[in-house]
Amino acid sequence: MLTGFYSALIIFTLLFIIAAFFFIREFVKKKVSPFNLNTIMLGVLTLFMLIVSGIYSYDFYHLQTSDQKTAGGICEITFVNGHGRSIDTTEVMIEDKVYNIKSSTYKDFPDGRYHCELTYLPISKIVTQIDILTKDEKGD
Template sequence: MLLGFYSGLIVFVLLFFIVLFVWIKTFKLKKQNKMPIIMLGVLMVFTLVVASIYTTDFFYLKTEQTKSTAGACTLEFVSGGGNSLDTTEVIIDNKKYSIKSEHFKDIADGNYFCEITYLPVTKIVTEISIKN
């Protein structure tokens, strides 16, 4: 159920190290045009922020510091259309949680009683129990 989370973590951490490597190589060249260094620096900060968000949730997941909630929920399957992973959105008390998989696409969209365990920063669901 956490395939999207793990793939996002891997992609952004690798992207950060690649951008850092290219930024260091570009900085060593010290050309007159400083624009590539600035653009790579902005990209590096962006990837660092996203990678740190995923890394923080990875820490919470491995130390079992996830959060739980329960209540009347609305389930809605959202197809990625081939451009991204299919997701199922779970809405409890006007808060939206995300399940990044197609495991629940066979469950009809609608209102249920749900008990979920989720990651605190990204609100990605790790466990769910659905009752009619």
């Protein structure tokens, strides 16, 4: 699911940047002042899309190369219902750091405190895998 999300986001961003390039080129060809409000706003929006695309591309690279970070310990799992206004997420807190699970795969975990190990993407801190350990697995 995350691969599809990141792929679609990167493709959308690249298409937007290409369209913005052609739009700005048309302004320059028509000898219209390229520094009107529309062009400035389009430039700012393009810069914003480049930054967002760069951040998610970095996470996408780590997702594809399986070079993700890990964390473990006592975690507190909380399901956050978006009530239709946002995406339902599951939040995992380990030592005052919050990690998000965007997939509906783990939404059936009951809220509570567990001993867990998780892998996550370095910038967005989106969890790609979580393992809940029982007392037998952690050696207690």
